[in-house]
Amino acid sequence: xANNGTGSxxxxxxxxAVIGVCIxxxxxxxxxxxxxxxxxxxxxxxxxxxxxxxxxDAQTEAxxxxxxxxxxxxxxxxxxxPEIQTRTAAAVQALSxxxxxxxxxxxxxxxxxxxAVEALSGIIALRQVGDVQAAAAGLEDLxxxxxxxxxxxxxxxxxxxxxxxxxxxxxxxxxxxxxxxxISAGSLTAVTALAAVVFVVGSLRRRSTVGAPSTx
Numbered sequence: 001x002a003n004n005g006t007g008s009x010x011x012x013x014x015x016x017a018v019i020g021v022c023i024x025x026x027x028x029x030x031x032x033x034x035x036x037x038x039x040x041x042x043x044x045x046x047x048x049x050x051x052x053x054x055x056x057d058a059q060t061e062a063x064x065x066x067x068x069x070x071x072x073x074x075x076x077x078x079x080x081x082p083e084i085q086t087r088t089a090a091a092v093q094a095l096s097x098x099x100x101x102x103x104x105x106x107x108x109x110x111x112x113x114x115x116a117v118e119a120l121s122g123i124i125a126l127r128q129v130g131d132v133q134a135a136a137a138g139l140e141d142l143x144x145x146x147x148x149x150x151x152x153x154x155x156x157x158x159x160x161x162x163x164x165x166x167x168x169x170x171x172x173x174x175x176x177x178x179x180x181x182x183i184s185a186g187s188l189t190a191v192t193a194l195a196a197v198v199f200v201v202g203s204l205r206r207r208s209t210v211g212a213p214s215t216x
Contacts, residue, residue, distance in 0.1 A: 024189050038174035045167035047101055052160040054098030055153055061091035062116075066146065069120060073127050073135045081124060088117055107156055112149050116142065 065087035072080040095113050099105045119142045127135040 034174045034177045038171045041167045041171035041174060045164040045171065048160045048164035048167065051098050051101040052157045052164070054094050054101060055157050055160070058091045058094035058098060058113075059150060059153055059157075061087045061094060062113075062146075063150075065091060065120070069123065070139065073123065073132065073139055076127060076130075076132070078128075084120070084124065088120060092117060102160070107152055109149070109153065109156070112145070112152075116146055116149065119145075 065084050068080050068084050068087065071077070072084060092113060095109060099110055119138065123135050123138040123142065126138060
């Protein structure tokens with residue numbers, strides 16, 4: 001009868017141990033999944049911030065190029081042309097990098113930027129031949145399109161920064177969940193191991209008691 005009781009206890013402990021191991025494995029797997037989710041969200045946030053940074057740099061360079069272009073139209077100083085060209089090239093490069101990082105150009109920014117650069121080159125050409133009035137008119141005609149592009153880019157930068165903030169928040173949540181899952185798994189592992197030790201020690205004591213010679 002005692003053997004049957006010991007056997008039943010052993011089976012119960014074995015089943016409990018298997019269940020415990022499965023739960024621990026599930027908790028660790030979920031923790032790893034949350035860690036991967038966290039890293040994915042961090043990567044998304046980094047990409048969004050990088051995109052916003054590139055676009056902001058493009059806007060800064062374009063704004064500077066526009067200021068210098070205005071000066072050139074007014075003064076006709078040929079020494080200003082290299083700076084206009086350098087600033088414009090930097091703006092195009094930064095805009096292209098931002099769009100590449102974003103992975104798409106839903107706002108059609110590259111086409112709009114190319115059109116602005118083409119118009120800017122035409123204004124420079126008109127001023128170089130001394131047609132100040134036509135160059136000034138071209139600059140005035142270009143202004144609305146540039147202002148509209150700036151507003152669209154401002155909105156794009158804002159949306160990318162908002163996306164980065166959302167991704168960071170999601171990463172923080174995933175990190176918190178991963179930490180709790182890891183703690184739970186570790187605690188359950190410790191409890192399971194302790195229970196196993198207690199059972200083994202108890203079994204050894206029972207066997208020792210059963211096998212001991214009677215004092216009677």
